[in-house]
Amino acid sequence: MTGLRLKPATIIGLLAVAALPLVVRYFLPASEKYYLHLLIQILLWSFIYTGWSLMGRFGLTSLGHGAFTGIGAYATVMLWNFAGITPWIGIPVAVALATVVGVLVGYPCFRFRIAGHYFALLTLALTEFVRLCIVGLRDFTGGSLGTQPRRYGDGISLYALQFEPDRMLAYYIAFGLWVLGLYVWLRVDGSMDRYALDAASQDEDAAASVGINVTRERLKITALSSAMCALGGAIFAQYQMYIGPDTIAGLGLSLNIVFAAIAGGIWVLLGPTVGAVFTQVLAETLRVVIQGSATLKGMFGSSALALDQLIYGLLLVLFIIYMPNGILGTTMAWWRRRAAARAATGRAGN
Amino acid sequence: MDCQLDIFFLEAVVNGLLLAGLLALLALGLNLIFGVIDVVWICYAELVMVGMYGINYAYKGGMPFLVAALFGIVLVAIAGALLHFLVIRPVLETPPINQLLVTGGVLFLLQAAATMAFGIEFKNLGIRLGSLNIIDMSFSWSRILAFLFALAGMLALWLFLSRTFIGTAIRAISQDRQIMPLMGVDSRKLYLVTSAIGGGLAGLAAALMVLQYDIYPQIGLQFGPLIFMICVLGGLGNMIGGFVAAFIISQFIAVGSSCFHTEWGYAVAFLFFMVAIFIRPQGLFGSRT
Amino acid sequence: MLELKGIDAGYAGFQALFGVSMRVDAGEAVAVIGSNGAGKTTLLRVVSGLLAPTAGTMTMQGTDLIATPPHKVIETGIAHVPESRRLFPRLSVEDNLRMGAFIPAARAKFHQRLEYVYALFPRLKERRTQLAGTMSGGEQQMCAIARALMSEPKLVLLDEPSMGLAPVIVSQVFDLVRRIRNDGYTVLIVEQNVRQVLKVVDRAYLLEVGRMKASGRAEELAASDEIRKAYMGL
Numbered sequence: 052m053t054g055l056r057l058k059p060a061t062i063i064g065l066l067a068v069a070a071l072p073l074v075v076r077y078f079l080p081a082s083e084k085y086y087l088h089l090l091i092q093i094l095l096w097s098f099i100y101t102g103w104s105l106m107g108r109f110g111l112t113s114l115g116h117g118a119f120t121g122i123g124a125y126a127t128v129m130l131w132n133f134a135g136i137t138p139w140i141g142i143p144v145a146v147a148l149a150t151v152v153g154v155l156v157g158y159p160c161f162r163f164r165i166a167g168h169y170f171a172l173l174t175l176a177l178t179e180f181v182r183l184c185i186v187g188l189r190d191f192t193g194g195s196l197g198t199q200p201r202r203y204g205d206g207i208s209l210y211a212l213q214f215e216p217d218r219m220l221a222y223y224i225a226f227g228l229w230v231l232g233l234y235v236w237l238r239v240d241g242s243m244d245r246y247a248l249d250a251a252s253q254d255e256d257a258a259a260s261v262g263i264n265v266t267r268e269r270l271k272i273t274a275l276s277s278a279m280c281a282l283g284g285a286i287f288a289q290y291q292m293y294i295g296p297d298t299i300a301g302l303g304l305s306l307n308i309v310f311a312a313i314a315g316g317i318w319v320l321l322g323p324t325v326g327a328v329f330t331q332v333l334a335e336t337l338r339v340v341i342q343g344s345a346t347l348k349g350m351f352g353s354s355a356l357a358l359d360q361l362i363y364g365l366l367l368v369l370f371i372i373y374m375p376n377g378i379l380g381t382t383m384a385w386w387r388r389r390a391a392a393r394a395a396t397g398r399a400g401n
Numbered sequence: 402m403d404c405q406l407d408i409f410f411l412e413a414v415v416n417g418l419l420l421a422g423l424l425a426l427l428a429l430g431l432n433l434i435f436g437v438i439d440v441v442w443i444c445y446a447e448l449v450m451v452g453m454y455g456i457n458y459a460y461k462g463g464m465p466f467l468v469a470a471l472f473g474i475v476l477v478a479i480a481g482a483l484l485h486f487l488v489i490r491p492v493l494e495t496p497p498i499n500q501l502l503v504t505g506g507v508l509f510l511l512q513a514a515a516t517m518a519f520g521i522e523f524k525n526l527g528i529r530l531g532s533l534n535i536i537d538m539s540f541s542w543s544r545i546l547a548f549l550f551a552l553a554g555m556l557a558l559w560l561f562l563s564r565t566f567i568g569t570a571i572r573a574i575s576q577d578r579q580i581m582p583l584m585g586v587d588s589r590k591l592y593l594v595t596s597a598i599g600g601g602l603a604g605l606a607a608a609l610m611v612l613q614y615d616i617y618p619q620i621g622l623q624f625g626p627l628i629f630m631i632c633v634l635g636g637l638g639n640m641i642g643g644f645v646a647a648f649i650i651s652q653f654i655a656v657g658s659s660c661f662h663t664e665w666g667y668a669v670a671f672l673f674f675m676v677a678i679f680i681r682p683q684g685l686f687g688s689r690t
Numbered sequence: 691m692l693e694l695k696g697i698d699a700g701y702a703g704f705q706a707l708f709g710v711s712m713r714v715d716a717g718e719a720v721a722v723i724g725s726n727g728a729g730k731t732t733l734l735r736v737v738s739g740l741l742a743p744t745a746g747t748m749t750m751q752g753t754d755l756i757a758t759p760p761h762k763v764i765e766t767g768i769a770h771v772p773e774s775r776r777l778f779p780r781l782s783v784e785d786n787l788r789m790g791a792f793i794p795a796a797r798a799k800f801h802q803r804l805e806y807v808y809a810l811f812p813r814l815k816e817r818r819t820q821l822a823g824t825m826s827g828g829e830q831q832m833c834a835i836a837r838a839l840m841s842e843p844k845l846v847l848l849d850e851p852s853m854g855l856a857p858v859i860v861s862q863v864f865d866l867v868r869r870i871r872n873d874g875y876t877v878l879i880v881e882q883n884v885r886q887v888l889k890v891v892d893r894a895y896l897l898e899v900g901r902m903k904a905s906g907r908a909e910e911l912a913a914s915d916e917i918r919k920a921y922m923g924l
């Protein structure tokens with residue numbers, strides 16, 4: 052194993068993100084809770100988006116990750132609420148369950164070389180199946196209204212893995228998860244599997260003919276990716292203290308995951324994080340602006356609430372058409388072109 | 402649960418058959434578009450929703466139902482052509498993931514636009530056609546008519562595809578895209594025509610559905626995933642496969658719902674789908690290796 | 691009828707044709723011969739609009755072909771029988787022929803044209819409902835030529851019609867070519883089977899690595915030592 056060498060810039064970056072809550076506490080003490088909430092959301096979603104991108108960057112476009120986050124969240128909470136099993140056991144069980152589901156769906160697809168639209172629709176069906184199961188088991192899950200993990204004591208407990216009232220603690224848990232996500236990404240990026248998967252995403256037959264076991268490589272990355280999303284979903288449930296079929300599972304969520312990851316850029320380490328920052332800040336801004344604007348309320352009444360979804364959808368369309376490499380990807384390409392142009396003029400000048 | 406081979410079971414089977422017509426019609430539209438253009442409209446069910454609202458307002462605005470239905474079909478056909486022209490065409494050469502997502506964005510957009518324009522209340526045309534009673538079974542005429550018209554629509558499409566020059570070109574293009582210009586076919590125009598036809602089929606489905614269901618902005622999520630599942634089960638792009646798959650899936654839904662709860666009907670159908678895909682991931686009638 | 695002047699063409703980062711000039715007069719049969727990779731297919735692709743040239747001019751009976759969009763080239767009277775036939779394998783023979791008559795002018799005369807090509811190729815009539823992909827190589831070549839004739843073209847481009855066929859069938863295919871030219875079509879044919887094609891055409895051009903190396907009457911070229919050595923294995 053090569054081991055990851057930490058560059059000074061990386062350490063500074065990590066420290067800066069770690070210090071963010073202190074900045075918030077110092078400069079925005081009045082609305083500390085709100086801003087921390089926003090940051091926590093960004094970090095948690097970054098982790099989930101990073102998990103999706105692990106597959107997505109190799110051409111495995113899954114619309115099934117809403118199923119994995121859903122399984123992670125619901126299995127953990129159900130075990131806690133109805134069997135009293137601590138999330139310390141519940142989460143590994145939920146993650147294992149999601150991984151098994153991911154592998155079961157992935158295996159036939161990869162073995163028969165199913166990709167592209169077909170794979171996306173197949174995984175979409177998985178998402179819908181999980182959502183239907185959640186709604187159908189309404190005696191336990193609360194159906195489409197959702198449910199809450201049973202509160203343990205004052206809501207802060209190591210045993211019950213509950214930490215929602217203490218935003219600082221929640222922040223550092225989310226931060227730890229985010230760093231874990233980046234670490235996994237780097238490990239995958241530096242591994243031999245990555246070359247195998249890259250080769251397979253470009254030309255499956257050629258990859259197979261040089262001895263790459265395409266099915267196994269893809270199953271490995273699928274397992275990893277679904278496990279990460281299940282873990283993210285479970286932690287999300289523990290933080291939000293609420294789970295609903297449309298907030299943590301379902302087609303809408305699957306599309307959101309994919310969009311955010313693409314918007315940030317799935318080819319670069321921090322792309323999904325940028326995607327999370329972008330989508331969360333966008334959603335929050337739209338919500339605040341629209342709810343705070345008397346004009347808009349006057350124009351549209353209660354349906355102004357749908358305006359943010361309208362803008363979101365419109366942006367999604369525009370993004371894909373005009374910026375298919377994502378924010379970070381496009382910026383980096385532009386930067387590289389500029390640097391190259393500068394180098395060229397520099398040489399010409401000499 | 403009470404699942405017996407009695408008259409209600411038979412009623413469920415027949416109702417499943419009636420539902421299948423509608424689902425087959427929608428699957429056909431999606432398969433047609435996929436077969437020709439090689440894209441999937443994730444927002445297909447939302448186009449149906451647009452059509453339903455269009456028909457609702459046209460009817461309440463005083464048009465006779467048949468005229469309103471025709472209006473709905475034309476409206477969604479235009480919407481389909483616009484969708485292709487504005488959204489699909491710019492991403493035609495990009496990876497499939499972008500094409501999926503871009504129509505996913507349209508899905509959000511249409512839902513939100515419908516919510517803003519029409520509110521979240523359920524809307525209903527208020528047409529009651531009554532039902533056909535045989536022994537102890539009862540079948541609503543709206544379902545029977547929907548079934549018959551869906552079959553008629555599919556038959557019309559089949560005739561169009563097999564008897565006309567444009568229809569032949571639609572069947573040919575997926576077999577060899579590069580040589581289409583040698584035949585004098587402008588692929589861009591053909592895509593546009595296909596999109597309009599796909600939209601028109603969604604419009605027809607909308608006209609048949611307004612008689613049975615309440616209209617609300619999220620209605621697409623009720624049956625959209627179901628259509629995708631049917632298309633995948635039948636083999637994406639395979640029109641006959643989609644037709645057969647619609648009949649299989651709707652039986653699972655109808656019988657499952659009558660034995661358990663409605664969602665369980667759907668869940669059983671999806672479970673069957675998962676198992677079937679595990680065995681034949683290319684779809685029951687797919688021919689991909 | 692068809693006239694090319696100084697045509698350059700190629701693929702991303704690779705030039706395949708260099709200043710190619712040639713002409714085909716009405717009623718003529720002209721061949722372009724050359725070895726593998728000489729650019730023969732590329733030349734025909736340029737003529738029928740599948741590939742845009744990067745330089746040069748090209749006209750068909752006075753119409754500027756370079757300004758004509760690819761799907762309109764067929765309306766100027768050019769029908770292209772592509773390399774390795776390229777039928778629609780899962781359409782019936784008759785549907786393939788229908789595709790050949792897609793342009794409005796041909797649609798109106800569809801049944802008349804169908805009768806004409808069925809008379810020319812009775813074999814196709816027998817197999818009209820068979821899927822094109824399931825026919826033998828020779829039958830497929832007939833079908834590909836018939837499909838091109840459906841648009842009532844003036845000029846037929848043939849790209850190696852003898853490719854991949856057994857020797858007996860090859861001579862049948864050349865008989866076919868002779869027949870359609872006797873029916874009044876102008877023919878531009880690309881071939882590697884130099885010996886046989888020179889018996890069918892009036893004139894020929896020799897293309898070598900993207901450049902026109904020689905041209906002349908078919909008998910002259912057939913008699914030339916150089917060509918006999920290089921292309922006819924004598």
Ligand SMILES: Nc1ncnc2c1ncn2[C@@H]1O[C@H](COP(=O)(O)OP(=O)(O)OP(=O)(O)O)[C@@H](O)[C@H]1O
Binds near residue numbers: 725726728733882
């Ligand atoms: N799509 C393509 N992309 C890049 N290069 C191409 C492409 N098609 C052909 N070429 C190149 O252009 C050159 C000419 O090819 P072309 O197919 O015209 O030859 P040809 O004379 O028809 O040969 P053959 O007798 O083998 O059919 C070749 O070197 C070939 O490699």
Ligand SMILES: [Mg+2]
Binds near residue numbers: 730732850
């Ligand atoms: Mg060639």
